[in-house]
Amino acid sequence: MRTPLIAGNWKMNKTHFEAIKLIQQLGYELAEHDFGKVEVAVCPPFTSMRTAQTLIEDDRLSFALGAQNMHYEKDGAFTGEVSAEMLKALRVRYVILGHSERREVFGESDEDVNRKVRVAFGNELTPIMCCGETDSEKESGETAIKVERQVREGLKSVTPDQARSIVIAYEPIWAIGTGKTATPDDAQSTIGHIRSVLGTLFDGDVASSIRILYGGSVKSGNAGQILAQTDVDGALVGGASLDAGEFAAIVKAIK
Numbered sequence: 001m002r003t004p005l006i007a008g009n010w011k012m013n014k015t016h017f018e019a020i021k022l023i024q025q026l027g028y029e030l031a032e033h034d035f036g037k038v039e040v041a042v043c044p045p046f047t048s049m050r051t052a053q054t055l056i057e058d059d060r061l062s063f064a065l066g067a068q069n070m071h072y073e074k075d076g077a078f079t080g081e082v083s084a085e086m087l088k089a090l091r092v093r094y095v096i097l098g099h100s101e102r103r104e105v106f107g108e109s110d111e112d113v114n115r116k117v118r119v120a121f122g123n124e125l126t127p128i129m130c131c132g133e134t135d136s137e138k139e140s141g142e143t144a145i146k147v148e149r150q151v152r153e154g155l156k157s158v159t160p161d162q163a164r165s166i167v168i169a170y171e172p173i174w175a176i177g178t179g180k181t182a183t184p185d186d187a188q189s190t191i192g193h194i195r196s197v198l199g200t201l202f203d204g205d206v207a208s209s210i211r212i213l214y215g216g217s218v219k220s221g222n223a224g225q226i227l228a229q230t231d232v233d234g235a236l237v238g239g240a241s242l243d244a245g246e247f248a249a250i251v252k253a254i255k
């Protein structure tokens, strides 16, 4: 039984003042929500992580805290980077790894993503590992090959026990921030393919316990249909996670 997860990736948005407001509004919107049925995570920028952590703990909110990235080295001369140990100390549960914006804008390779995934597990963090194809890869029918490669490379040397808890996010790059979404059928088909790849990497039992999210222009208006697909276990939400009412409506769209 996979508990669905709705995770808000705030990207580079919100000061820590604004983060306080958004988390409080979200707490209000989801006051009656059953977090055992649908898990909710917020992934603010690093400058708001401490604020978010204290707010969530002090107000006994049930949101999980997630980070948007981390470095794979333990410590040292890596100006501008944040380590897994630092996140762990903040009681961060999730860390988004290999988001297409990290891959495309900051040049992260599958190998970097794999190193980060392994280090995250070593620090009791749960990776939300992203994969997805570009517009031209989609047009040339390479979606399955691309996501398969990213999943296989990203999970190298990951043990079956670790794999059980990982979260994978399928985010077609052409759907991110564009208002275009994969059709529910396409999302199901690619996510189903990812699950079958996981079955060959590990086994059917492990594959069926891994949560796979869809991401890319998820809004309250389209969430219900996408989230109703058999293999879609939730959503990684960008723009719509910046509005408490909209994000809460996506959480409530899971039946």
Ligand code: 13P
Pocket: 009, 099, 171, 175, 176, 177, 178, 179, 215, 216, 217, 218, 236, 237, 238, 239, 240
């Ligand atoms: P949007 O929901 O803004 O399309 O972003 C999706 C995303 O990249 C989440 O990680």
